[in-house]
Amino acid sequence: MPRCSRRSLLRATGLAAAGAVAGCTNDDTDGPTGTPNSGDIVAGPDGAYVFEPESYTASVGETVTWYFDSPTHNVGCRPGDSPQVALPDGAEPFASYEDGNVGGTVPQGETYEHTFETAGEYTYVCIPHAGQGMVGTVVVEE
Template sequence: MNRRVYLAAVGTAASAGLAGCSSVLNVFDDDDGPCAGDECDIGMSRNEFLPESYTASVGETVVWKNTSGAVHTVTALEDQIPDDADYFASGGYEDEETAIDAWHDHGGGGINTRETYEHTFEVPGTYAYICEPHVGAGMIGEIVVE
């Protein structure tokens, strides 16, 4: 086999095979973050919310999107949300204990790759939340509602 022809073919195949990879890598390198194009407000990498802190207006619906290959949750910390605020968690659970137990019992509240979760914030204040399966790795976020 002609070495130059072989190398040209391998180079072309490698370039074609990697062509789609740059867009996947750029999801997190892009200045607009993983939610460019208004598909979501907060993305999720392997172990972090992107951005970690998000500012919303009263009445705004915030959309999280799993932009990674891991399953995640959005689980509010009851003692770190405003007193008059509604509790929120992916899976629709009404309190933190139920949301966490559901995850550990059967993966309840899991957000799979490319799926979204949304919540409308009606009360101003700071809301802390976690990804239950990755909280040990520091996957913690906050919403500041003004």
């Protein structure tokens, strides 16, 4: 068995550790905050009561993804659930919670998706924080 000096062992360990750390970087950042796979819109970035960006432009047929960066948030675009909600004529309402459970929130780190089939402007809210101004808009273009 070949003999290994302490210096050789430390050098080899250091190189292995550097290689492991280099492999830990993730360049798959497609969201507005740079969070890996964060989605198109971030709900509650850094615990704030906002959607980032506040206004998002999509195309008809596009699926938009909300990423929940902090807990106790949801996405609601059902006119009966909040007076701030508005959607184009003929558009389907949507929400990240079950019908009738307006207080239902999405766990931190999870996502919610909705595919927009009708052009126009959609105003949605986080139901628990709509009173604090947590309102966003998706503008869907042809």
